[in-house]
Amino acid sequence: MTLPSMLAAPPMDNLPNINHGSRLVELRRVMAEQSIDTFLTIDGVSIRWASGFTGSAGKLLLDRSSVCLITDARYADQAAREIRGTDIELFVGDGVEQKQFLSSRLMSSKTLTLEPDRITWGAVEALKEETDAEVVPSYDLIAGLRREKDPAEVARIEKAAVVADEAIAQVLHELAEEPTEIEFARSLDSAMFDRGAEALSFETICASGPNAASPHARPSNRIIGSGDSVVLDFGAVIDGYHSDMTRTYIVGGAGHSFEDVVRTVTEAQQRGCEVVRPGVKASEVDEACRSYLADKGLGDYFVHGTGHGVGLEIHEAPWINSKSSEILKEAQVVTVEPGVYLPGVGGVRVEDTVLITSSGFRRLTSAPKDSIV
Numbered sequence: 001m002t003l004p005s006m007l008a009a010p011p012m013d014n015l016p017n018i019n020h021g022s023r024l025v026e027l028r029r030v031m032a033e034q035s036i037d038t039f040l041t042i043d044g045v046s047i048r049w050a051s052g053f054t055g056s057a058g059k060l061l062l063d064r065s066s067v068c069l070i071t072d073a074r075y076a077d078q079a080a081r082e083i084r085g086t087d088i089e090l091f092v093g094d095g096v097e098q099k100q101f102l103s104s105r106l107m108s109s110k111t112l113t114l115e116p117d118r119i120t121w122g123a124v125e126a127l128k129e130e131t132d133a134e135v136v137p138s139y140d141l142i143a144g145l146r147r148e149k150d151p152a153e154v155a156r157i158e159k160a161a162v163v164a165d166e167a168i169a170q171v172l173h174e175l176a177e178e179p180t181e182i183e184f185a186r187s188l189d190s191a192m193f194d195r196g197a198e199a200l201s202f203e204t205i206c207a208s209g210p211n212a213a214s215p216h217a218r219p220s221n222r223i224i225g226s227g228d229s230v231v232l233d234f235g236a237v238i239d240g241y242h243s244d245m246t247r248t249y250i251v252g253g254a255g256h257s258f259e260d261v262v263r264t265v266t267e268a269q270q271r272g273c274e275v276v277r278p279g280v281k282a283s284e285v286d287e288a289c290r291s292y293l294a295d296k297g298l299g300d301y302f303v304h305g306t307g308h309g310v311g312l313e314i315h316e317a318p319w320i321n322s323k324s325s326e327i328l329k330e331a332q333v334v335t336v337e338p339g340v341y342l343p344g345v346g347g348v349r350v351e352d353t354v355l356i357t358s359s360g361f362r363r364l365t366s367a368p369k370d371s372i373v
Contacts, residue, residue: 015159015239016152020052021086024067026145031064031113038063038109038133039141043118045312046142048240052082059098061105068105070098099130106131113138147309147317148331154355154364156241157310157333160197161353161364163236164243167191168367175230175251175373181206181219184230192236201235201242201314212248212347215304215339226252229262229346230373235314235353242314244335245365246351249373261298261348262371265340268292269350272306272336276354276361282307282324289338290322298340307335310353332356333364 027050031039039062047053047060047069055075061068068089071079076092083090091101106112109131114124116137128135149157171187179187185206192200207217208224212231224230233246248262272289286306293299305321310333318326320334328334337351350369354361 015155018052018150018152020050020083020088023050023145024062024086024088027062027142028064030141030145031062034138034141036113036138036141037111038106039113039138040127041115041118041142042123043115046115046118049142049146049312051086051088053079054082054240055079059102061102063105063109070101072098103130106133109133111136113141115139115141115143143317146311148329149311149333149355150331153241153311154331154333156238157243157353158355158364160201160236160238160241160243161245161366163192163195163197163238164234164245165365165367166195167236168232168234168245168247172249172373175224175249176226178223178225180221180223181208181211182221184224185219185234188232188234192234195236197236197238199237201237201244202233205231205233205246207231207347209346210344213341213343213345215341215347215349224251228252229258229348231347231349233349233351240312242310242312243365244310244314244337244351244353245367246337246339246349247367247369248348248350248371250371251373258346258348259371261340261342262350264293264296264298265338265348266350266369266371268338269336269352272338273352273354273361273363276328276334276336276356278328278330278356278358280328282318282320282326282328283322285320285328285336286322286324289336293338293340301340301342302338303341304339307337307351309334328356330356330358 042059047058059070070091112133112135170191185204206219208228208230211217228251230249235243268289271292272285275285275288289306293302307320309316309318333355335351335353339349341347352363352365354363
């Protein structure tokens with residue numbers, strides 16, 4: 001059955017509305033530029049960005065004159081509510097009915113464009129059985145449009161960043177109370193949820209002492225004691241949008257041997273941020289961090305890229321590393337996160353989520369970088 005769209009939903013918690021209608025206009029414009037006849041996505045992130053639908057089972061079909069969201073009865077009410085205010089047609093049916101509907105809509109299509117990095121081989125083969133259209137890939141159709149964030153997206157990312165900032169401010173003193181890594185991570189998680197996070201950006205990293213020598217260590221039952229350095233990597237999700245921040249703290253008084261390393265990595269991060277602006281190669285940001293650490297004798301211990309985009313996914317384009325050919329643009333949101341990892345000793349990482357502005361950058365995460373707890 002086909003259901004009509006309804007009126008626009010009210011703003012969420014004083015956040016500005018996301019204009020999915022304008023996104024669909026832009027998507028159709030790019031389709032026309034690339035001579036794309038018909039486009040289909042089954043990826044939840046792409047569907048959410050283009051339509052607002054957040055259910056876990058859906059397809060979005062666009063041609064040059066229409067757009068249709070296809071889902072099953074579990075999501076009928078939710079889908080109708082979430083696509084209000086757009087010209088998206090809604091089809092609700094079971095698996096057989098969806099195949100029949102899709103086949104009928106594709107009868108006049110010469111080509112069917114898919115996102116090859118967001119669909120399984122089995123799903124592609126199944127689609128080939130439902131249409132005579134030539135199936136072709138487009139790696140950067142929606143992903144390319146998602147790179148630059150509109151003001152409504154920035155507002156959500158910034159709110160997620162504030163949630164994380166406030167949460168760490170509340171619980172930081174607990175590091176001096178000899179918690180386990182797991183206990184502190186859970187306390188930080190709880191503080192983010194208490195401030196309105198709908199989810200965590202990822203499993204919070206709390207790594208102390210030698211555990212912090214692993215960039216993506218998982219929290220353990222190790223007790224955090226005086227003299228330990230502690231790497232905390234965490235973020236919140238607000239209306240689907242993520243924040244990402246890392247701080248390194250030293251438990252106990254001044255004079256710890258890691259203080260100099262923390263200051264060095266913090267300075268490297270600042271130098272990387274100062275390079276961020278429209279028109280700069282992403283690799284130049286990486287080089288600013290990497291070369292400073294190399295000059296301090298720590299270059300061999302920086303073992304990952306410097307950053308990534310942040311939005312509906314915690315890791316998305318653009319990618320900031322030594323091999324990236326991407327050019328940074330205004331309104332992109334990226335992380336800058338150099339780190340140093342000394343096997344058997346510990347690690348340091350400092351990270352902010354930043355918005356690229358017309359003249360440079362603006363930090364969205366702002367928790368202090370004072371290292372002593």
